[in-house]
Amino acid sequence: MATSQLTASTISVKGFASFEGLRHSNNVKVPSFVHFKQSGHSFGSFHGLVVKAATTVAPKYTALKPLGDRVLVKTKLAEEKSVGGILLPTSAQSKPQGGEIVAVGEGRLVGKKKVDVSVKTGSQVVYSKYAGTEVEFNGTNHLIVKEDDIIGILDTDDIKDLKPLNDRVLIKVAESEMKTAGGLLLTESSKEKPSIGTVVAVGPGPLDEDGSRHPISVSAGNTVMYSKYAGNDFKGADGSDYIVLRAADVMAVLS
Numbered sequence: 526m527a528t529s530q531l532t533a534s535t536i537s538v539k540g541f542a543s544f545e546g547l548r549h550s551n552n553v554k555v556p557s558f559v560h561f562k563q564s565g566h567s568f569g570s571f572h573g574l575v576v577k578a579a580t581t582v583a584p585k586y587t588a589l590k591p592l593g594d595r596v597l598v599k600t601k602l603a604e605e606k607s608v609g610g611i612l613l614p615t616s617a618q619s620k621p622q623g624g625e626i627v628a629v630g631e632g633r634l635v636g637k638k639k640v641d642v643s644v645k646t647g648s649q650v651v652y653s654k655y656a657g658t659e660v661e662f663n664g665t666n667h668l669i670v671k672e673d674d675i676i677g678i679l680d681t682d683d684i685k686d687l688k689p690l691n692d693r694v695l696i697k698v699a700e701s702e703m704k705t706a707g708g709l710l711l712t713e714s715s716k717e718k719p720s721i722g723t724v725v726a727v728g729p730g731p732l733d734e735d736g737s738r739h740p741i742s743v744s745a746g747n748t749v750m751y752s753k754y755a756g757n758d759f760k761g762a763d764g765s766d767y768i769v770l771r772a773a774d775v776m777a778v779l780s
Contacts, residue, residue: 579659579666589662591630594642594672598650598657599665600624622757623651623679624668638736642672643690651676651687651769654757676757676769677728683762687769689728692741694775696722696751698766720753721779722768731772741772748779 582589591597601624626648632641644650657670677689689695699721724747730738743749756770 579661581661582663584663587663589628589660589667591628591669593630594633594640595630595669596626596642596644596672596675597628597660597662598624598652598668598670599627600668622654623649625649627667635732635736636734640732640736644672644675644678648678649680651679651684684759684767685725685761685765687726689726689769691728692731692772693728693769694741694743694772695725695727696749696768696770697725697761698722698768721748721750723748725767727772743772743775743778749775750777750779751775 589597626644626646629642629644629646632639634640652668652670653674653676656674657668660667660669673691675690676693677687677695679687684695685697687695724743724745726745727741727743730740733739751768751770752774755774756768759767759769761767
């Protein structure tokens with residue numbers, strides 16, 4: 526059986542130095558010194574080989590209608606500068622997690638009940654990282670996601686103002702311990718990631734098989750313990766850490 530081999534000293538991928546650096550419609554460029562071999566035969570170099578990560582919709586299509594409980598989000602641009610005004614390289618720019626709803630599907634059936642999509646066109650939303658399908662439509666970056674992948678509605682630039690959807694919970698993370706139990710000062714690298722915080726806001730609750738919502742068992746103001754590696758992390762405008770996760774990932778209420 527023929528085998529293929531891709532050899533190169535380095536592979537340069539624009540915006541791919543970390544997952545945080547992923548950007549919509551990335552161009553993945555394979556440098557000219559890459560050689561393809563098959564069964565020991567060299568096929569030489571491929572100059573200007575470009576692979577597009579997003580699906581591009583041809584200009585002849587002027588409308589895009591999501592189906593079911595999917596929505597079309599016009600994504601925000603990645604931040605090109607730091608808070609201090611320093612210009613960021615592509616690899617350091619965070620992948621956007623927010624945008625504006627520009628079209629919604631007709632909803633879905635839950636049991637025998639028709640449930641409409643709970644977000645409306647024009648809403649500014651935040652969605653789960655890595656969710657959905659990237660689409661370049663009308664020359665602009667969009668994302669098609671399921672309603673359940675939308676974390677909440679955010680009308681400001683501060684995550685503390687998020688209105689969670691469905692079974693999501695917004696938590697302000699407790700600050701890391703600065704010292705050990707014996708009084709030793711901890712360095713930043715040795716501080717354990719907290720899994721305790723204060724509930725800031727909760728969603729209306731998940732849908733049951735009859736299409737009715739069940740309220741979440743925690744409420745704003747509760748101090749809770751949650752699963753350490755769950756949810757999506759955010760940084761507030763004041764520098765505080767926040768996390769948005771599902772109610773099922775909240776393990777206990779502390780008092």
